[in-house]
Amino acid sequence: MTFPVASPALPLLKRARAPTPDELQGIPWLAALQPDERERVVDDLRVAQVGAGELLCRVGRPATFWFGVIDGLLKMSNDTALGVPITFTGMPPGGWFGEGTVLKREVYRYNIQALRKSLVAGLGVETFHWLLGHSIPFNRFVMQQLNERLGQFIGAREIDRMSDPDVRVARSLAALFHPTLYPGVGSLLRITQQELGYLVGLSRQRVNLALRNLQERGCIRIEYGGVRVLDLQALREYLPQ
């Protein structure tokens, strides 16, 4: 399948609604807030569904939201406005992103595209800044987030340079199972082999082979429409035989 054509950038406001209690439950940093802070945030939070191929934010657009993935899978591509240098990162449930640009009230530096139909939450820039000024735990969360993601991007560049497909799949998967960055993933990541191939830059067939190799080694278990991690450490350190 060819990837769906991107629709022109998206107003997340459209078709947005208030988050359900269940969805709030899955937002990791909410629990760290004081009741009054929490109230204001919940009031401002909006969730919206984005279709496969839709762009959430585009390089150069002014940052208006801090985004989080409730459900689904996004692709974050870090290409310069001029073009080539690319790194891809998957954005599974539980991931929040855009803080770097929202912090400085700049423009987005990434393209964020939905790999499949996804549920996304957005917190307005103003509220984001208000929180930074009021909650120390929130500041900690954001700092840790920035730090971890930096590590992710450095790792992603290394993955790009590696030639062995099995290793690339293993490392990319390990990154998606990052417990701090993507707490919503748990031990079962909902991702099709097609989507994984699109992220890693391999054909679906090759991904299928790689996954079965990884399963053979006891790192993962292949499930319909997803992958379950059995041994995250082994996945990180996977080497071809």
Add this chain to the structure above:
DNA sequence: TCATTAAATTGTT
């Protein structure tokens, strides 16, 4: 709730 059908995903060549 169950049976049937369509759609999505996987396994294989």
Add this chain to the structure above:
DNA sequence: AACAATTTAATGA
């Protein structure tokens, strides 16, 4: 890229 096999989702009685 194509095809068959398998699994899930949707439909309607």
